[in-house]
Amino acid sequence: MTAQTAPMVVIGAGIVGACCAFALAAEGHDVVVIDENEPGSGCSYGNAGQFNLGTTLPIALPGMWRQVPKWLTDPRGPLAVRWPYLPRAAPWLLRWLWEGRMERASRHSRALQALMAPCHDVYRTMLGPEAAGLLVQSGHLHVWERAHLTAGDRLALAMMADKGVHPQALDAGAIRAIEPALAPIYQRGLLFPGNGFTTNPARLVQTILRRSGAAVRAERALGFERQDNEIKAVRTNADTIRCAGVVIAAGHASRDLAAQLGLRVPLEVERGYHAMLPDPGVRLRVPVSNGEHTFVATPMEHGLRFAGTVEIAGTAPPPDWRRADILLSHARRMLPGLNTDTPSRWMGFRPSFPDSLPAIGHLPGLANAIAAFGHGHYGISLSPMTGQIVADLVAGRVPELDPLPYRPDRF
Numbered sequence: 001m002t003a004q005t006a007p008m009v010v011i012g013a014g015i016v017g018a019c020c021a022f023a024l025a026a027e028g029h030d031v032v033v034i035d036e037n038e039p040g041s042g043c044s045y046g047n048a049g050q051f052n053l054g055t056t057l058p059i060a061l062p063g064m065w066r067q068v069p070k071w072l073t074d075p076r077g078p079l080a081v082r083w084p085y086l087p088r089a090a091p092w093l094l095r096w097l098w099e100g101r102m103e104r105a106s107r108h109s110r111a112l113q114a115l116m117a118p119c120h121d122v123y124r125t126m127l128g129p130e131a132a133g134l135l136v137q138s139g140h141l142h143v144w145e146r147a148h149l150t151a152g153d154r155l156a157l158a159m160m161a162d163k164g165v166h167p168q169a170l171d172a173g174a175i176r177a178i179e180p181a182l183a184p185i186y187q188r189g190l191l192f193p194g195n196g197f198t199t200n201p202a203r204l205v206q207t208i209l210r211r212s213g214a215a216v217r218a219e220r221a222l223g224f225e226r227q228d229n230e231i232k233a234v235r236t237n238a239d240t241i242r243c244a245g246v247v248i249a250a251g252h253a254s255r256d257l258a259a260q261l262g263l264r265v266p267l268e269v270e271r272g273y274h275a276m277l278p279d280p281g282v283r284l285r286v287p288v289s290n291g292e293h294t295f296v297a298t299p300m301e302h303g304l305r306f307a308g309t310v311e312i313a314g315t316a317p318p319p320d321w322r323r324a325d326i327l328l329s330h331a332r333r334m335l336p337g338l339n340t341d342t343p344s345r346w347m348g349f350r351p352s353f354p355d356s357l358p359a360i361g362h363l364p365g366l367a368n369a370i371a372a373f374g375h376g377h378y379g380i381s382l383s384p385m386t387g388q389i390v391a392d393l394v395a396g397r398v399p400e401l402d403p404l405p406y407r408p409d410r411f
């Protein structure tokens with residue numbers, strides 16, 4: 001194979017890799033996607049499936065640090081740290097707090113919105129007629145048992161208003177009218193009408209990948225062959241694949257691959273869990289976020305999924321399934337009549353930067369190596385535009401959406 005006919009290689013077949021492969025193939029590139037695992041079986045498998053049109057805020061917000069001690073001391077709370085891992089995570093956690101200052105959080109919020117806002121339209125283009133079974137634009141309901149607004153709630157609303165996002169405020173009656181399956185304990189709600197979800201995140205990845213026409217190779221990328229400022233080939237456990245360029249979209253594993261090319265990034269793993277009920281006995285019309293316990297209930301094609309929680313523990317320790325069971329116990333309170341028989345449990349690694357923004361752009365000093373990783377809590381929403389920016393950069397075009405906030409070397 002000559003250099004001219006060498007393919008673009010995408011490392012990683014999660015939602016990010018699939019969207020990058022699609023956007024590159026749509027421009028006429030031959031694309032090879034490398035992943036030793038089944039496409040869509042990483043973090044992109046078990047998430048809550050929500051896509052939103054820019055309504056979401058960064059995870060680190062002003063004043064949030066005040067809540068951290070309460071969360072950490074509550075065994076049923078949304079955040080857990082495995083203490084032996086703390087020394088390794090400390091620099092990331094400190095940076096996370098720093099990124100939560102008002103001026104920075106507002107900037108990150110706007111950068112998230114720019115990347116998310118077009119996601120539904122781009123998904124529809126990628127999926128064509130198959131969008132109908134995979135995407136539901138139902139709106140997204142957030143509910144709280146407490147009627148009053150906390151300082152954090154007020155701040156979140158102000159930051160949304162700053163972006164032109166004005167969710168519909170609901171009282172107890174309006175919540176029940178939208179979602180009768182909920183227990184009558186919720187006093188306050190917000191409805192985000194434009195948001196939606198995928199009925200099956202893994203099938204979403206696999207469908208995009210199939211429709212892209214990219215070749216998928218079940219191999220593990222181990223390293224790169226570099227000549228001057230270009231990557232000439234990707235070395236795998238089975239072969240050396242010559243390439244016209246490479247996109248690193250390997251989720252949390254991207255940190256070590258990027259480090260091989262000289263880019264060191266504060267990419268940390270935020271472990272998240274889900275519990276899924278194949279026969280829940282209740283039906284949700286819309287996805288519901290539980291404001292107090294910060295998890296989402298999503299009605300998927302294969303059952304009702306409760307997803308959320310953050311555990312800082314690195315990748316090595318086995319899952320702590322109590323985290324998934326906590327979600328189920330909150331779910332029982334939320335939905336009377338819920339049948340919690342035969343739940344399945346899952347844990348995944350969110351690839352997260354402290355500022356909640358992904359890394360999208362050229363690796364420093366390399367003309368044909370592009371980063372597309374670190375989508376943290378929002379990979380379903382952020383991936384379609386990530387693919388578009390990557391295709392623009394490969395084509396040498398100035399991207400329509402300014403990629404500066406997502407520069408891989410911004411830290």
Ligand SMILES: Cc1cc2nc3c(=O)[nH]c(=O)nc-3n(C[C@H](O)[C@H](O)[C@H](O)COP(=O)(O)OP(=O)(O)OC[C@H]3O[C@@H](n4cnc5c(N)ncnc54)[C@H](O)[C@@H]3O)c2cc1C
Nearest residue numbers: 012014016042043044047048050221251272378379380381
């Ligand atoms: C509980 C939970 C709920 C979530 N809910 C939402 C939500 O509602 N909405 C939303 O937008 N986001 C959500 N997310 C976040 C979202 O799931 C992630 O941002 C997204 O899946 C990250 O996608 P990815 O492609 O970067 O990573 P992955 O899906 O992990 O894909 C990376 C792929 O790279 C492969 N790989 C790794 N190393 C190599 C190598 N050396 N060679 C080849 N391949 C390699 C892996 O096998 C894997 O398949 C949630 C996450 C969790 C954990």
